[in-house]
Amino acid sequence: MTIGALIYGAVALYAIGLVLYLLKREQLSFGALGIGFAAHTAYQIWRAWLGGVFIPNGMVDGVFLLPWAIAGVIILLRLFGDRGTGWLSGLVPLVIFGVFALVYPKGMIPPTPNKLTLWAPTFFFTEAIGHACFYLGAWYALQSIINKSETGAFHMVVVWGFVAYSLSQIVGAIWAYNGWATTFRWGSRHLQSAVIWCFYATYLHLRYMPGWGMRARARYAAVGFVVVALCTFGSHLNEMRFPRIGG
Template sequence: MSIAELSLITFYLAFGGYLVSVFSGLLKKERVAEVFFVFGFVFHTVSQITRGWYLGFFFANPMFNEISFLPWSLGFIGLIVRFFKNDLKLFSHIIMPIFFFSIITLVYPKGVIPPFAKNQTFFSPLFFACEVLAHACFIMGAWLAFFYVRKKIEVPIFHDLVIWGFVLFSLSQVFGAIWAYLGWGSPFHWADRHLGSAAIWCYYVAYIHLSFVAKWDLRKKAGVAIAGMVLVLVFTFQYQLSELVMMIGGKNG
């Protein structure tokens, strides 16, 4: 079995784990849901690590590709929330976005974007890792904010998630700027990708500052967190679509 096959099989096993976990959650069997989620997450982790050797040599970037790393990041955040908040009921909410984004990974064409001369620096995987983890924080934050608004969750965990998402996103922009400077001579480019990231950053800077305006209580903040997810998804999946075109076209440079 090649490493690429191992990566795919372990992802299918992970997906199976998430699927059983979702159905167990719907049947209110939270403990079973949790066990199958952990089963899925372990296999997902193996799948992500082995993606680094997908082409037969080590190349870190495929490990942090948005399509496969986003559901893993959501799972990772889910585990952290579960560990710190110790609330089993929260679990049935957490598993849903992980499962949803795993479906996208499942139906998305398999393979990896090959290396090119200008992504042979550790700033490149660092940028992608931080950016996708930040997206995951924003998405999970928005998802939990939705249940907070509907009064299904009492603790405003979403707020912490959005704040940490913002910190990670800021770090990702610094790593990206260094990478862009070394490779192309400028930390910022007039490109839709860069402007999209700047738009997301400004939006969440505004979110952080809501705490200093009295009339913005947690419920209103939850609304802003939910709207932020739309911005993140629009900009994120727009690039995945371009990537899909690139994969079908077979371009690698």
């Protein structure tokens, strides 16, 4: 058994946490989430040595970093967010993305020299935080629609996601210029990143529009789940065919 197996343990703990949450054992559920997150963190750090030499890019592969970021955001929300909001229901998308990580090729795509810069992991890290907040924001928005809640708890998650995602776009532009001599490349990856940014920029303007109350905004935020998935999973699925090392 290697450290690489920790990802299986982490996802199993997330699943156990979800079952406990459904059984209304919130403290135990949070405990399972915390231990799973610790195991997942160890796995992410271990990934930096997938090439047999330390390369931080391995730690920030989106498919594996996304569930880690979701778990981290849920923990922060549970610790510092409003009480009684049901943050732990975020275990549902967490388990879904965790299972996807389990079936995904675990190795690292051999990095090209223009990816061996700290801008690259910084970009992927901030992007994953943004995606995590968007998915969770969409999930909590869906919950608020189902529960007919008017608290708008999802809004704060989406706003922080927008901040992290905007930061990733700035970092990504700097990296793109240093690595490829242009801040924006006319390709599907950059265009779809811009689509996500525009979607959430639109969301932020909804509160100033007549007829867009909390429930309407919740519906819009919930659609964000599909938008982010459509704009990111294409490249994840495409990269499944790439040669990889380690893992």
